[in-house]
Amino acid sequence: MERVTSSSNPALQKQFAMALEAHLTQGGEAALLEAYELGRTVLNERLGVLDVATLLQGALVAACQRRPPESVRTVQAAGSFVLECLSSFEMAHRAVREANTALRGLNQFLEDQTRRISHELHDEAGQLLATVYLALDDIARDLPAPAAARLQSVKTLLDRIEEELRRLSHDLRPTVLDDLGLMAALDVLAEGVSGRTGLWVKVEGQREGRLPPAIETVLYRIVQEALNNVSKHAHASAVTIVIRREARRVWCSVRDDGVGFDPGTARPAVKGIGLIGIRERLASIGGALSIDAAPGRGTELRVAIPLPNDSPRELRS
């Protein structure tokens, strides 16, 4: 007899076939409980829905081969067996859906907090510093020259604090991203990385119109993380960032001319802990990421994010 099962686990396949046969011949709740327990067991063994479906298909085919083709009742009973086996996967599926919603909320919360802290650093702390400058000038006027000179060195320190605050605030959440959008923010980011590292960074893409804020944020963070990785690991001289918008999705590519790596053998540390954050951010909005790298031929990180159907393609800020 031809073997029809394609399951990679013959022992499990046999168990499924026997349990289904017992259900079809004897029926009753005990056999259905057996079906549920089988489903629960294979879920615990980390099988996927399609693995279970394959096992069930094998069991169903085996059952049908022992029966005349009239058996509507058999197929119906087999159907309830199938439902039982998949029920624990339904629970797991609901758990994943719930976790995804929670993840999305958490990301939003983090982003909101970051924005708040960034703006407070920029506005509140900046205001306070300005007041301190004025007060110092005031004191300096009443002081003899040598003491006023010492105050000047305090002001030099304050300048550094102000610059540091500005940089912190910008790294947390560039106001330009909120005010002028992704492309403008990427330009500023590129300029900053260029200035700090000497990398030649080019930003390409359509400059008119805005994307939904959540997507702009994720793309900005991804490019930020990618540039971070390039400057740390790639030994590159140039990076090109491309943002391409289509009707249904937006693409992003970050390509460098550095040393690249072998994705097959790269240790997790080389792949970058930051990538985990990127993948989670992407997952929460249904995006996907791929990395194209080979030793000596640079690295390209590609991202695709679906746009919501009702997303206005030309939204004025």
Add this chain to the structure above:
Amino acid sequence: MLPSAIKYEPYMPLVNGFLPPITSLPAIDEIRVPVESDTDIVAARQKGRALAVRLGFSSGEATMVATAISELARNIVLYAKRGEMIFGRESNGDGPILVITARDEGEGIADVRQAMQDGYSTAGRLGVGLPGVKRLMDEFEISSTVGQGTVVVVKKWKE
């Protein structure tokens, strides 16, 4: 002897001694199934599923009911040794509601919040157990007292 089911039902709309109108009380024809072995789990599932079918639930919904019963009964057998399950019906304006009560006088659960969390450490078990039951049902209530026992009441509305 187990105390009466009514005493444990925290969802009963009893405010300041005001008795709710008789229509919102659980139906009198409750079905009780003692649970202390795998055979009893089968019996409980059979009774619960039959009621679900009688109330007009789809086979998918009936499967979810059977799954909830399995998980609750399994907990009783595993952790409390014995207890009972009670199946009843309620109705609101939209249609029938199947009510499942699982009670035991076991050790109780010290940390209910923890029991309601998914087992993060073992990824394979994702979503089964009490959190899974909660997701399959429309209403879920648990109360547990250490040394006295646990009561879980879940409800499934007919879609």
